[in-house]
Amino acid sequence: MTTPWSPTDFSAKVIEYYHAHGRKHLPWQGTQDPYKIWLSEIMLQQTQVTTVIPYFERFIESFPTVTDLAQATDDQVMQHWSGLGYYSRARNLHKAAQIIETEFSGVFPQDPETIETLPGIGRSTAGAIASFAFGQPTAILDGNVKRVLARSYAIEGWPGNGKVLKALWQRAETNTPQQETAAYNQAMMDLGAIVCTRSKPDCPDCPLSKHCLAYNSNSIEQYPGKKPKKARPSKSVYWLINIRQEKVLLHKRPPSGIWGGLWALPEVQQKEMSPDQIQQLDPFVHKFSHYDLQVQPLLLSSNADKALVEKNSHPSIMEPAQADWFSLNQLNEIGLPTPVSKLLVKLLEDS
DNA sequence: AACTCGTGGGG
DNA sequence: TCCCCAAGAGT
Structure with a gap:
């Protein structure tokens, strides 16, 4: 019977992975500019990294600052989002830029509760911005983190289910360290994207395999639980x-x-x-x-x-x-x- | 809680 | 080809 990771040992392993193998050279990394980090997080919602990169580059070239974005026309913004999908993201981004200009004097808010009031920014995106841009100890819970946590702790059920989501957030909060939170958050996503992938995960090379409940019960495929399928009209x-x-x-x-x-x-x-x-x-x-x-x-x-x-x-x-x-x-x-x-x-x- | 909202990668 | 689902949020 495998014992689960303690939160401190878990986060130490994850941070160690960041320094050894984490992604550090994506276009929105190597900066603490909250505008760039915010933009990347919005573009990356339900969208793969390789798809986002060219859109991010073009967008920053045309709108280098939040002020430029706030002053742009709707058509200009939508043109830069054309083909990326989920277009409410672009409309909310534009609205939020104008709110930052008018209500926050052009300065991006730093506390996660305020960040989350901006349109298009939910709990996870607020946590990502607060940790990456401002070094705050805020948790994130994207698809990668859900998968890593669901497997590590054998959390059953589809994450779209309210109870399952609540359990995952609980575990995310518990395991997120107060120090080096940005490295931890980045590494959790890197682990999910590179090692703990949804199909054919590389468990032998995973720094969390020793106390991973799913791996050690040979039931990786059961986690995370699958979404119930419905007929497409x-x-x-x-x-x-x-x-x-x-x-x-x-x-x-x-x-x-x-x-x-x-x-x-x-x-x-x-x-x-x-x-x-x-x-x-x-x-x-x-x-x-x-x-x-x-x-x-x-x-x-x-x-x-x-x-x-x-x-x-x-x-x-x-x-x-x-x-x-x-x-x-x-x-x-x-x-x-x-x-x-x-x-x-x-x-x-x-x- | 369940549904809506895009497009493309990968098995 | 078909199916799942990606750095989720709003309603």
């Missing part, structure tokens, strides 16, 4: 492609809902145009994590009734979407959903 829509004088008509999507704040092709559920006014392009399926979107792109001929298009493009009369015409160059200055961007690029290549 499917939606069908038409996208209207209306090109006049080298410009394409786009609509700005409302702030809430899918692709909020991005410019997309006008979308309708049914087509009410006569067949001679439209050309059906190749249909395709865009797969989200929670549903499939079946898209039938419709290329409108130049004599199609524009008024009809406009009418169909506004599902709600109460809240008409913002619409505008964009030239090819202007498409680089706004946020576009990935499938819209791909479709337009393909269309322009063919013509």
Whole structure:
């Protein structure tokens, strides 16, 4: 019977791993600038490191400080997030930058409770910023830490479950050391990303294997518990492609809902145009994590009734979407959903 | 508590 | 190809 790690021995092993093998040269490391650390933490939410790196570099180049970000337009910010997904992150980031400017005189708050009041920053992200930027002894609990803790202490159940999450936070708080917290937090994520991976973990080389309850009971695969799977629904829509004088008509999507704040092709559920006014392009399926979107792109001929298009493009009369015409160059200055961007690029290549 | 919110990597 | 899920947060 294996005895579990004591919190002090656990954190000592983890910190030792940081000095020997931890990641220290990612683009947002080697600085204590809270703005850069904050930006990286937001981009890294549910997004892999290799995906984030080029977005982070471009973003910092265009908006080097929180003041630059606060003063940027919505479209500028969304353009820099285009393709990264979870666009509420970008809208909340922009809002938070303006709050920091107006309510905190441009100075990033240091205590975790205040940091967590900013939009888009939850408990774990607040803990990460407070420890990395300000050296505070705050705990984090991202996917990596959840996996390492669930295995080390054989914490059963899916982390999305409230009780399981509470148990994981309890263990995270207990094990987070008061000293060298930043090194500990970074190393926990490094262990999860490099050694304690979700498939084929490298237990023989893990500094925590000696007292890892899952490893020593040969039940690594049971931890963390898996998310219950559900059927993915499917939606069908038409996208209207209306090109006049080298410009394409786009609509700005409302702030809430899918692709909020991005410019997309006008979308309708049914087509009410006569067949001679439209050309059906190749249909395709865009797969989200929670549903499939079946898209039938419709290329409108130049004599199609524009008024009809406009009418169909506004599902709600109460809240008409913002619409505008964009030239090819202007498409680089706004946020576009990935499938819209791909479709337009393909269309322009063919013509 | 359960659901929503993107996209891409890797098995 | 299909499926899981990533440095989670908001509602």
